[in-house]
Amino acid sequence: MVMKKFINDPKNLTPELLEGFALAYSDKVALKNEKLVCRARPKDPSKVALVTLGGAGHEPALSGFVGEGMLDISVVGDIFAAPAAPKVFDALKLTNRPAGTLLVVLNHAGDVMSSNIAMQMATKAGLNVKSILTHEDIAPGANAPAENRRGLVGCIPLYKIAGAAAEAGKSLDEVLALAERFNNNMATLAVALTTATHPASGQSIFALADDEMEIGMGQHGEAGTGRSKMKSADETAAIMVTQLLEAVKAKAGDKVLVIINGAGATTLMEQFIIMRGVGKVLAQKGIVLARARVGEFLTVQEMGGFQMFVAKMDDELLKYWDAPCDTPYMTVR
């Protein structure tokens, strides 16, 4: 398939998209050093700051959630590629404050290396920084070692909860503890239907037959384990949510947050139908759908498919999930 995308020079994708994003949401975000997406109105420096990092091409992705109640800075790399460590260090210097900064890292090799180096630099420079790694993909098995499990859409509710705790004036250790509790109670599984084209190279990032789907595929077309014939929405929803509920050990009476995250081309229509299928399984098991979101949070260009996210919630986590926030792609009143 030929790539059909509205772009200019493929070399400038990331700076151009960030420029357009910052232009559209100039009331909420401001660009610094070309690739640091910062809050337009910085957070009170007495509160803990939240920084994250990741490649571009997944819009709205991380940068879409910079703003009051969520992230302070998102450090953007290039298309599907981690930002360089010195940029992450720049962000940590920008948020430097006695209250400290929490660096949220998604488990992808490049991101982990950049953030490890940045953390070393920060420690040397005497900054008060801690980090947390998300790795909630259960494609390799819920009990696979953390280092083999990717960080997927779960980072976004984690920003929400940690961000709300930070706004509430919690200390760095408290914010970290809360984020870790959420981190340990969340799971994501992705499914792919149709491929996407890498917007710089114009190449398809994977291939599936016309009648195939693949459960467990990663954010960049990384192969999963569950290639099968196409299934109905209800079957797909049931298979995925069952594994996810097991992974977070949810039982009757437990409250869960569910997010359906469209990969790109899969319509909201389909995502709602999947959500309905999830609801049926939850009802059968007596698990409470406490909160839900359906939409595109972390995409893979025009890939067809979605990520399903489940987190077991307690009252404190719910309180922070419900707290106000104001970012380009998530606002809570």
Next chain:
Amino acid sequence: MVMKKFINDPKNLTPELLEGFALAYSDKVALKNEKLVCRARPKDPSKVALVTLGGAGHEPALSGFVGEGMLDISVVGDIFAAPAAPKVFDALKLTNRPAGTLLVVLNHAGDVMSSNIAMQMATKAGLNVKSILTHEDIAPGANAPAENRRGLVGCIPLYKIAGAAAEAGKSLDEVLALAERFNNNMATLAVALTTATHPASGQSIFALADDEMEIGMGQHGEAGTGRSKMKSADETAAIMVTQLLEAVKAKAGDKVLVIINGAGATTLMEQFIIMRGVGKVLAQKGIVLARARVGEFLTVQEMGGFQMFVAKMDDELLKYWDAPCDTPYMTVR
């Protein structure tokens, strides 16, 4: 191309998607009579109500904007097909109140017929209802008769502005006058790149060659006028925004609201790059980008392309645009 979608029985698409939608956003919306999407917490009956109608398959579409500060009821039809007149009348009966109801109709033949009949029924029944028709597509020319110009994404900011005026306690005539002022100062142009499949029939809704795009295509693959070879993001943005600014007669110093509405498969990355191109033209002309939104509001399944929307704003319109609202797909604090 084979259709690859997560669905169950194609006959049940609309009720199933609405069920999943209402389940996910049960804090904001509730389903009545299967296809009326209503506010979960109804508006104070002393205030003017807002009702709209339209086909499904365009999610989040109209129903995504039901909630505080925007719509009271969205009446949903079937995939790409208007809801029946009696259902629209049901909605008007549900919102019936001395303050009155404003029915917002997008100019599509089926919607217009259903709403005309419903308005006749409402008048016979003595309900206090007025209606407004959006027809801001400039594909047939900005000066083409209103009846030949389709209603596109412009309905959504119109809901926002009229909804805010209603929440502010304005009378039906005042809300209508404000909505008409906005209606007369807005324009949309769509561009298509790749087709979508009708989720019930599995058929492609149009065809474009691998190196072609089409400016002016409608919400259902209705042919436009501007088929051409693919252009860069900057060229496309400049051609479209120039026509739109002319249509709303924007001149240096004027303030505009710009919305880039993704059709489905076109990425936010591309939409941001287009937004950047729009910004360059505005800067050249000395027109102020007062507000902007980029994302999927009214989609056409997995179609590649987008709608570009421009409205000339005054201080009162901006005030209502900025007013708080709380709906599944638009929240303003």
Next chain:
Amino acid sequence: MQTIGTNTVVKMIAAAAARIRANEKDLSALDSATGDGDHGTTICRVMDAAETAAKGDTSGKITELLNKVGWDVMSVDGGSTSPLLGSFFIGLSEGAGSSAELDAKATAAMFEAGVAGLRQQTKAQPGDKTMIDALVPAVEALRAAANGGADVTAALRQAADAATRGAQATKEMVAKFGRARNLGDRTRGHADPGATSISHIFTAFAEAVGS
């Protein structure tokens, strides 16, 4: 047949629904050429609703039966077809008045009221390549036959033939209404799906009355 009563009306509607069902695929294919490809689906749902409503009638009165048919057709979600045909059936109901049996002239008057009802919903004129191009000549032929002394069977036969010719004639027309309008000149050469449905409906009406 000299007159028609409720039983015949039910038979006519059931026959029309059956004939539409048998042609669903073709009608959608026609709509694919000029519009959005859903006409077969929609007209089937419309006629299914009409058949169910007609068969469910307990009033025994033509006007009430047709009024129920009209509202139930109108209640089908489906673009332009359901308000247009719903208004047509409600118009028939109004045209039927209180009579229990309709002769050819009364039948013609009833169908004229149906056309008037439908035309309240659209500005489309004959020649615009819509269902009107089958409906208007059909009802004109019905009136002419009735005025000329034909019985209901013969008059409906005339109407069916005129509807079929009218639908055929839409092939030469350029669409000015509906989703086909945007295709303009490209619609030439294809019959209008709505007009084709009308020709099926009148053909089935004539057969139901004739048999």
Next chain:
Amino acid sequence: MQTIGTNTVVKMIAAAAARIRANEKDLSALDSATGDGDHGTTICRVMDAAETAAKGDTSGKITELLNKVGWDVMSVDGGSTSPLLGSFFIGLSEGAGSSAELDAKATAAMFEAGVAGLRQQTKAQPGDKTMIDALVPAVEALRAAANGGADVTAALRQAADAATRGAQATKEMVAKFGRARNLGDRTRGHADPGATSISHIFTAFAEAVGS
């Protein structure tokens, strides 16, 4: 050549960048088979940054030159390659110490420090089908040659040959790191792109010193 100084280091880096540029397409194609297809692009950007930094050096000191190269490589956005190679160059810088001229043994020590720097960033071991599978044997061969009395030119020649063999050997391996890991067994039969880049870099180093 008995020793290398800053001028030679600049020449080596420039030659490596040129050789990488000439192989960009092949390297991306290799990465398409096992990973995400961007290695050619990224390693080019990395080596361009290295070349620019090296040529822009005004300190005249190997350690400072390599430190600047390391940071500039590290500053390239590009997945795993830039932190890995950035750490490698920073390691070289640390290994170079304050010497103005490095003989074969000092060169071996410098490269050993480079490997140590890179290995701080990853748990990948020899056999895991990564750039380590070219780098480790290259530096081992360099050390062995230096200890055996070879001059810098001969020692780097040995290193380049070992890197090329190491890169070749990755064909038989199954990827355990990087984006190729998920493909598991399907990576067998394809050389690792990162290891291939390392073989190009060492080959260019040897040629630059030899000529």
